[in-house]
Amino acid sequence: MLTSLSRSDRAGADTRFRRSQIRPGPRWFSKKAARLLVYLFVLAGAFIMIYPLLWLISASFKPEDLIFSTSSLISPQWTLGNYSDGWNALDYPFSQFFANSLLVCAGAIIGNIFSCSLAAYAFARLQFKYKPFWFALMLGGILLPMHVLIVPQYILFKELGWIGTLLPLVAPKFFATDAFFIFLMIQFIRGIPTELDDAARIDGCNHFSFYWRVILPLSLPALVTTAIFTFIWTWSDFFSQLIYLSDESTYTIPVALSQFIDSTGNSAYGQLFAMSVLSLLPIFGFFLIFQRLLIQGASTTGLKG
Amino acid sequence: MASTPLEAIKRYSREARSDEKRQQARPVQKRKGRATGYLFLLPWFVGMFVFTAGPVIASLYLSFTNYNLIGAPSWIGWQNYLAMFQDPQWWDAVRVTLVYVLLSVPLKLAVALLVALLLKRGLIGLGLFRAIYYIPSLLGSSVAIALLWRQIFDSDGLVNQVLNLIGIHATTSWVSTPDTALYTLVVLSVWQFGTPMLIFLAGLQQIPQEYYEAAATDGAGPVRNFFSITLPLITPLVFFNLILQMVGAFQAFTPSYIVSGGTGGPVYSTLFYTLYLYQEGFANLKMGYASAMAWVLLIAIAFFTALAFLTSRYWVFYQDERS
Numbered sequence: 001m002l003t004s005l006s007r008s009d010r011a012g013a014d015t016r017f018r019r020s021q022i023r024p025g026p027r028w029f030s031k032k033a034a035r036l037l038v039y040l041f042v043l044a045g046a047f048i049m050i051y052p053l054l055w056l057i058s059a060s061f062k063p064e065d066l067i068f069s070t071s072s073l074i075s076p077q078w079t080l081g082n083y084s085d086g087w088n089a090l091d092y093p094f095s096q097f098f099a100n101s102l103l104v105c106a107g108a109i110i111g112n113i114f115s116c117s118l119a120a121y122a123f124a125r126l127q128f129k130y131k132p133f134w135f136a137l138m139l140g141g142i143l144l145p146m147h148v149l150i151v152p153q154y155i156l157f158k159e160l161g162w163i164g165t166l167l168p169l170v171a172p173k174f175f176a177t178d179a180f181f182i183f184l185m186i187q188f189i190r191g192i193p194t195e196l197d198d199a200a201r202i203d204g205c206n207h208f209s210f211y212w213r214v215i216l217p218l219s220l221p222a223l224v225t226t227a228i229f230t231f232i233w234t235w236s237d238f239f240s241q242l243i244y245l246s247d248e249s250t251y252t253i254p255v256a257l258s259q260f261i262d263s264t265g266n267s268a269y270g271q272l273f274a275m276s277v278l279s280l281l282p283i284f285g286f287f288l289i290f291q292r293l294l295i296q297g298a299s300t301t302g303l304k305g
Numbered sequence: 306m307a308s309t310p311l312e313a314i315k316r317y318s319r320e321a322r323s324d325e326k327r328q329q330a331r332p333v334q335k336r337k338g339r340a341t342g343y344l345f346l347l348p349w350f351v352g353m354f355v356f357t358a359g360p361v362i363a364s365l366y367l368s369f370t371n372y373n374l375i376g377a378p379s380w381i382g383w384q385n386y387l388a389m390f391q392d393p394q395w396w397d398a399v400r401v402t403l404v405y406v407l408l409s410v411p412l413k414l415a416v417a418l419l420v421a422l423l424l425k426r427g428l429i430g431l432g433l434f435r436a437i438y439y440i441p442s443l444l445g446s447s448v449a450i451a452l453l454w455r456q457i458f459d460s461d462g463l464v465n466q467v468l469n470l471i472g473i474h475a476t477t478s479w480v481s482t483p484d485t486a487l488y489t490l491v492v493l494s495v496w497q498f499g500t501p502m503l504i505f506l507a508g509l510q511q512i513p514q515e516y517y518e519a520a521a522t523d524g525a526g527p528v529r530n531f532f533s534i535t536l537p538l539i540t541p542l543v544f545f546n547l548i549l550q551m552v553g554a555f556q557a558f559t560p561s562y563i564v565s566g567g568t569g570g571p572v573y574s575t576l577f578y579t580l581y582l583y584q585e586g587f588a589n590l591k592m593g594y595a596s597a598m599a600w601v602l603l604i605a606i607a608f609f610t611a612l613a614f615l616t617s618r619y620w621v622f623y624q625d626e627r628s
Contacts, residue, residue, distance in 0.1 A: 145552075243587055299503040
């Protein structure tokens with residue numbers, strides 16, 4: 001609308017242009033100054049945003065008595081003691097908690113990729129009765145708050161004898177309960193040309209081998225996105241891990257961290273920060289490796305860490 | 306304009322309906338395809354009935370019962386729901402959660418939009434700035450960051466150290482003062498504006514430059530540009546971010562649990578709705594009451610989402626509808 005207006009209004013625009021040339025002083029100045037101001041503003045903002053994280057890292061290497069005495073990142077004394085002490089501060093070493101967290105993440109990733117891609121293929125490529133109904137139901141699952149499900153799920157897992165094990169955190173993922181990823185994969189699979197389907201059918205390919213040999217390999221970017229976000233969500237998930245993990249030997253990193261203060265008393269902040277830094281490292285590592293994919297995923301779908 | 310998942314859903318359900326019609330004209334293929342389709346959906350069906358639809362129905366039933374995991378649930382009608390309105394702590398939780406949602410969501414979106422507008426100008430080192438602004442929302446929901454936040458706003462924490470540095474003597478512990486504790490959680494939420502910022506940035510970069518050139522020849526300044534071009538064109542993204550952040554804020558749990566040490570204190574000032582639900586359900590084993598609370602939460606979220614959708618036709622501008 002605006003573009004068509006400008007074309008028909010060229011003559012009028014000319015006079016306006018000349019009018020703005022009459023007072024070039026403030027315009028010219030403000031343009032450069034504004035640019036500098038924006039730059040400074042963005043720089044200061046970035047500094048404020050990142051400072052708490054830098055402070056956390058720096059504090060994790062400071063001796064206990066220096067942590068709260070200064071806001072500076074530079075310390076007169078550095079130590080690795082927080083890391084070695086923190087690692088063994090609870091009844092089990094942190095290697096146990098890392099292993100548990102990794103196990104849950106690996107299970108969740110495999111489960112999500114397997115089950116969500118099967119469902120996504122059905123919704124994107126196959127025709128079956130009541131498809132719009134099931135599709136609507138699947139979308140409804142994305143928006144459903146987990147708190148409505150948590151009590152009956154807890155009772156179910158209790159009946160199965162799974163409370164205190166990692167199973168309640170992993171098993172549901174093999175049944176496509178993270179509907180968001182189904183939706184993500186549907187969007188991707190629908191972008192794969194349907195000519196491939198026809199070609200495969202002529203070659204005698206059935207739906208399963210077509211899904212396995214053509215769709216899955218071609219959907220690799222969507223599968224990687226699913227894997228990364230499953231990892232980040234599962235790694236930082238706290239609510240369900242807090243509810244299901246009652247035995248310290250099965251604690252994951254978030255649950256272990258949350259128990260840290262209670263178990264070690266109020267004086268062990270250096271150790272707490274050291275373990276916090278370690279707990280954030282995997283996510284940060286994923287960010288460094290998959291930065292482009294993560295930013296793209298967040299920009300287009302609102303996927304969040 | 307960037308297509309959001311909401312638009313994709315609309316498009317998809319439209320196409321799914323026409324697929325269905327097409328299939329009805331070809332009965333032979335339909336029968337074959339139907340069986341395969343259901344076979345592929347088998348894991349999802351099991352998951353849906355066992356872990357989603359089943360629990361939803363069970364939770365609705367439990368919300369009308371008294372159940373503490375021992376023995377059988379006993380039917381008590383609407384008593385759980387009525388008890389909520391008599392429960393001062395439930396009201397605390399509602400008030401705290403509403404304040405949190407109504408403060409953190411608009412603030413977060415405003416900051417996200419502001420930073421996106423600044424970054425849109427194509428600064429040197431855009432990639433680095435974008436990464437720095439995005440990292441907090443990637444890490445922010447973790448227990449580690451919530452623990453860090455508790456220290457930052459404690460009496461000898463980073464905030465007070467910085468205040469002392471610029472000459473303001475401060476010894477208050479922001480997290481253990483009832484008047485300020487909730488606001489530290491709002492700040493934590495706003496700090497994680499990276500995700501909506503990225504969505505805004507992607508949208509802003511898709512606005513055709515000709516619009517601004519045309520406006521410039523008409524003599525429009527930056528303020529006029531923003532309100533007449535930029536803002537109307539990104540209202541679909543504002544809407545999308547609003548829904549996403551609002552639904553997330555209602556369900557926030559970790560910051561409240563960690564910063565208050567699981568209590569929701571001081572004096573229930575950080576008692577998020579989900580934290581109270583957790584306490585009642587999994588500490589006091591009042592499973593029926595917790596289920597009823599969950600249903601009220603579901604209805605509240607549905608209500609606010611519906612409100613956003615219903616008002617959206619007055620303030621969300623879709624280009625394809627106008628042209």
